[in-house]
Amino acid sequence: MVSPGFIPMAVSTSAGAEVQRPLATVVIGGLITSTLLTLVVLPTLFWWVEERKIKHSINES
Numbered sequence: 001m002v003s004p005g006f007i008p009m010a011v012s013t014s015a016g017a018e019v020q021r022p023l024a025t026v027v028i029g030g031l032i033t034s035t036l037l038t039l040v041v042l043p044t045l046f047w048w049v050e051e052r053k054i055k056h057s058i059n060e061s
Helices: 006-011 017-060
Strands: none
Touching: 006 017
């Protein structure tokens, strides 16, 4: 899920960390968010829309 290469950047305290840390945090957050959206939210939304379409078509018959 999260690329392991960004974890050292996110916890770094060495020189240049003030630039690397926010960048790594944003990338890790984006990876987690996009994974959750792709695996949970979109399939649930698709299922909900399809259920509504099926119920709507049954009620029209």
